[in-house]
Each structure stands twice: as structure tokens, then as C-alpha cells.
Amino acid sequence: MTRRAGSRASTNDLTVPDGSARSPAFEVRGLTRTYGTGDVAVRALRDVSFEVDYGDVVCIMGKSGSGKSTLLRLLGLLDTPTSGMVLLNGIDVTRLRESRRRVLRLGRLGYVFQEYALLPELTAEENVYLPSLMSGCPLRESRLRARQLLAMLDLENRARHRPSELSGGQQQRVAIARAMVNEPAVLFADEPTGNLDTESSEMVMTALSQMNAELGVTILFVSHDPDDRRYAKNLIVLRDGEMVEDAS
Template sequence: MSALTRRGRSPTRNDLVVAPGSLGVPALEVRDLSRTYGAGDVAVRALRGVSFQVEPGDIVCIMGKSGSGKSTLLRQLGLLDAPTSGQVLLSGVDVTRLRESRRRLLRLGHLGYVFQEYALLPELTAEENVYLPSLMTGTPLRQSRLRARELLEMLDLGNRARHRPSELSGGQQQRVAIARAMVNRPTVLFADEPTGNLDTESSEMVMTALTRLNEELGVTILFVSHESDERRFAKNLIVLRDGEIVEAKS
């Protein structure tokens, strides 16, 4: 069964292991996505009918002013929140209305998410933080550790593998978080203002790391940024204002 024929319906368990970059199928498709918080007079429409597609291997920057709906959009795509209406299709499979147990499996195996505040577990070393999601998939410890080492080496953190987050700089912590998001070879990687808390030099290193992963591993990346300078790392740009796309260009 090709990914195309599955488009628009709820996935079965097998669908959740769909291969990335299926021929002609967007890595990610968003259809008329809306998210409203609250109800009645106090309702806030954070997203208003957003639609776009992201091709496999693409790297997309989502920009907009504070409150424009960037992070809200990313959370819907990263399956951390459920939209009020509309659809999110991952490799052609509608993942919008899945139960939390299914969403968790997708977050674990098919999606990577990088938070602005690094979000590493303080009691684990960098290496352990990276391979934790791999352990959850049932991968043997040795293999998980090896994969974590490879990613840390790739992100120039090989010599920091046994350090705890408190012993790392902000930039290093964010790169560990990126490695963690990549450990289960996700189809799409989401990064919510990954440089928001970093100085210029660290920001540059983090963005370079993301583009390197995109180029070398072919992972599709969507990142949110408020720094106009960072659009140069993206192949495509989406600009949001008041929950709507006001600009989308390559």
C-alpha cells in the first residue's frame, strides 16, 4: 500500500512505520489548520486556517512577530497539542485525531522536537539524554549508545558525552537536544526557536548543526525563529501574522 492511497484517513498501526520521503508524497501537509484557545468572549484564535506542504528533505523557517502563532503551529505539527480543526498529514497519513498513545509513538519514532529551553533531563549525561528515546523503542543499550555517540560526534560534542547538562554551555545543551531529537531517525524535525536563548556564536553553531543534519541525513526540518538573519539557513520561508500565513516563499 502506497502512502498516497492512505492520504486523508486514520492510520493503522502499520501506517505508523511509514518510510520517510515516499515518492511524490509531502513529508508534511497541513490543511486548513486552526487552533482556538478558550471559548466564547475569551476565545483566542491562535491559528486561522493555515495550509501548506513541506517536501521531504526540505528545511523551512517559520517566522513572525511574537504572538503570531509560530510556536502554536509547531506544537500542532509536533503532536504536542491537537488543533481545533483542520488536518496534519505526516507522509500522507492523517495524524490529527489520533489517541495520545498513538501520538506518543509518532513523537518517539517519526518526529523530533527541539525546545527553546534545551529541555534536557538534569540527572542524565549528554550521551544518556540522547539515547533515552532510543531505549524506549526497545533498541539494545549498546546500539543506542553507539548511535548517540555518532550523533554527538557529528555535532562536535564527542568530548562532552559524559557531561551532565549543568556542565555544558547553552549552545552545547541545545546541540545535545538536537542529537536527542535525531536519535530515532525521525522523518521530520521541529525546532521551536532553538537559538532563542543563545548568543550569536552559539546560535550559529546550532543552526549549522541543523543544516548539517538536513544535508547529511536528509531529515526534513521546520524551525521557528524570530531572527530574520536565520532565514538564510532555510530553503523555504513561512511568515505568520495573527495566526495566518502572510508570506510563503522559497
């Protein structure tokens, strides 16, 4: 990861290559997000620029309110910036129409949130393969992929359980399997261990590391826990919406 944004030629090819392909995975240039206007305007993110290489694992840290979730949401195409760019293969994805962004979100980006967000009436396996079905993959293939991912994460004997029958750490590992089912190029995780005890947190962070090491997915995760740095190859520290040198 580098803080300086390089210039790259534009291309009409929006396919995001997998881990073996050229770097960087994406480039962030002058990203700014202001919520509201006038007296109530909150400058949540201010002129943030960096690059992330394919295969990287980046930890985003900073105090509460420093802009971590705002940054992750912008990179994950869940929000649009006030100004600045997010380039995938040299294309500014913040300017794409919503239908193209939706295709990228479903097919090339994965998400893990603090609250797991599993569908309660579906089994673990069904939760995992649902995004694959939504992408048009046949049921048989989707289910096979879900089973492989659950097995990788030591959850094969929980595949038929509903979320209410699983521990928090197990539910979060199911959420990681779900995020990986469409083989994303980049996985975003906003405080994935925020609701978990130390032991479960370690299992979840190990599961994320495993996805990076074995499947090559690029990972950006937010954490409050300084211990989680050991899972990252690079660190971004935010303070009041700005990227700062690591002070600690």
C-alpha cells in the first residue's frame, strides 16, 4: 500500500482481476465526504489518498467518529463521495451509474459487518450461497461452493443450522463465507470482531487471514483493537477524517 496516488491509463474493461493480476487493486484520490450542509455539515473524510495492492490486508484504525466506516462505505460502493475518486482498473467507480455499481458490489466486492446480518430463517449454507444464486449461478454449483467455504472455516457440521443456533464467532465466520462465495477481488470488514470475545475474535481474524492467504482476496478491515494490527500487512490511521502517520 502506498499513500501516493499514481496516474494510470483508463480502460473500458471493468473486470477486476484476481490476486495474480497487476496492482494496485484500487486507488483512492482526494476522497472527501461531508454529511449535511451549512451549519450542520460534518466533514467525515477529508482529502484521503492512497493505493492498495492486490493481495494486501489493510487495517483501518482511529478513534470513534474519525471516519473509518465512512471510508469503508465509500470504497465498498455503498456510498458516494462529496469529491474525489476511487479507481478500479483506472476507472472512477464513484461516477458509474447505480446499475453498474450494483453489479460490481455483488460480483467483485465482499462485505462483513459487525452485526453479521445473516438471514434468520435460512440455514448457514443457504445464507452463504444466496449471493451466488443472485448472481445467476446454478443452485448445485452455488451449494457446492458454499459447502467448500464452510468446510475451509471449520463449519461443515454447522451447515444446516440456523443463525440462532450458532455462536457469535460461528455466525461471523458464516458471514465471511457468504462474503467470499462470489470470489470477490476485495473484501471489506467493518469491525468484524466488535461483538465478539477474545477467543472468537481470534478465530474470525484467523478466518479472514486464511481467505487472504489461500484465496488471494484483498482485505480492508476496521478495528478498534491494537492487537488486530498483527493480521494486517498495512495500516491506515484516521484522525478527524484525515489520514495521519501512525502516532503510536
